[in-house]
Amino acid sequence: MDARPEAPIRRILAVNFGGLGDAILFFPTLQTLRRHYPHAHITVLCEPRCREIMERQYLVDQVITADVKASADPQLFVQLVMQLRQLDLDLAISSGRSPLVPLLLFLSGAHRRVGFSPNRLGFLLTDRVPLKLRQYTGDMHHDLLKGIGIDEPAPLPRFPLSDLALEWAYAWLERQNLSASPGPIFIHPGASKMSVTRGIEKTWTAPQWQLMLEGLRQRGLPLILAGGPDDEELLAGIPTGAGVVRAKTETLEQLAALIAVSRLVIGSDSAALNIAVAVGTPLVGLFGPSDPDKVLPPDHPEFCAVHVAGLACRPCLWITRQTTCAALTCLNSLGPEPIWAAVDRLLETSALPASIGAAGPVNA
The missing domain is CATH 3.40.50.2000 (Glycogen Phosphorylase B;)
Structure with missing residues (x-):
């Protein structure tokens, strides 16, 4: 070379x-x-x-x-x-x-x-x-x-946020009575509509997300349920109640800012997880057919992947298949318990990102 x-x-x-x-x-x-x-x-x-x-x-x-x-x-x-x-x-x-x-x-x-x-x-x-x-x-x-000739370890991605975007996010939390420390849990259940049109399913159904949300609500955690235009149908099927606030962002930077000021992100394999890594917010990622090792950086326990253990056919997406199968065992057999456990573990060790916009390990 x-x-x-x-x-x-x-x-x-x-x-x-x-x-x-x-x-x-x-x-x-x-x-x-x-x-x-x-x-x-x-x-x-x-x-x-x-x-x-x-x-x-x-x-x-x-x-x-x-x-x-x-x-x-x-x-x-x-x-x-x-x-x-x-x-x-x-x-x-x-x-x-x-x-x-x-x-x-x-x-x-x-x-x-x-x-x-x-x-x-x-x-x-x-x-x-x-x-x-x-x-x-x-x-x-x-x-x-x-x-x-540049052979060195890759840094983590960084998503620079403007002061204006962060001010907007903090003001939004204030209006929703969510500004008290240590911050809300940001939940982004959707995946891109383009993936769905290509025959790729990477997220739970609305009832599965509702069950998971209920477990978090019973813990008394403040919750934000968010998504973009591609996620409207899925979000419409997830009832909200006390302790759950819906968020609608107008720009990608607003989405990133809300993720940055949240205590923790929960989501499927989508750009929301990549943004969480890039602003340094701990996350719990739900993975079915895709490989979490490709999406989340290694040696960073604050970025946690949850998937069905011991399922021989997964991960399959982009490895042995270009579309997902009809059975979707990797998603349908995954209950909310592993996510609850991962959330409990991360909440014991994490707070708000130590340096918003500078990706990296969050100081415990």
Whole structure:
């Protein structure tokens, strides 16, 4: 593998196609790039749904979006290539595994092009990095930097929050009479509607969530039940009562701010868990078909995964299957008791994040 080039790297393209969660898991790569190349101009190419979260990143100078579904349109592909060529790139890296990735990087005109191998068009890359799937995705993306000679542990993702967003979150808690220390429990039961349309189920049904909520309410814990537009149908089926407040956020930063000022997050495998990691809030994640080792960083007990133990067929998603099965044994056989136990354990050792917006272990 080539050592880091002697020629200065002044203009960088970082490509990450995926959802909000995957965008957050790409943050460590951007953080390290910015630290090694503090004066470089960094452009991120991502899907339109990730524009807001990437523009929130102080690490990024420019955001370009492209609909990957439209990549088969030759005219749109050519337009994208011409836009990238105008950047006069010294370095381009991409987390994608499609054969189109090396082609896009090659046509961008970047002098140095880094991607994963194996890939059918990998010969178009100047530096190929072996793909190691069975690890935390933030670490997997960060492996790309080995292609330019940066071989160091990945930091945890960081989600920078503005003072305005935090002020909004604290004011919201005050209005809901939830501002008393040590803070509420933030519950985000939903998963993306895009996943559901693709035949991927990663969360409980409304009655299962209702049962879990009832156990927490009996403990006298203040609860926030939250979700976005994709979650309205699921949330409508979860009755709320005393001790449970519904939250509706207008922006992704507001969602992140509420998570940051909460004592604990409970949720399914969705971007909410990635945000919790990125703002340093302890969490309990509900996992069915997906692999928690890819979603949550290792050696951080404050980020706790709950799943059915001893079920040979899980995790299956993106490993042996591209969609979930009809039986969904991994979700249907998982009761609320392990979540209650995990919540009790974390509440004994955690308080509000010690440093909001700076991900890392929360001081006990």
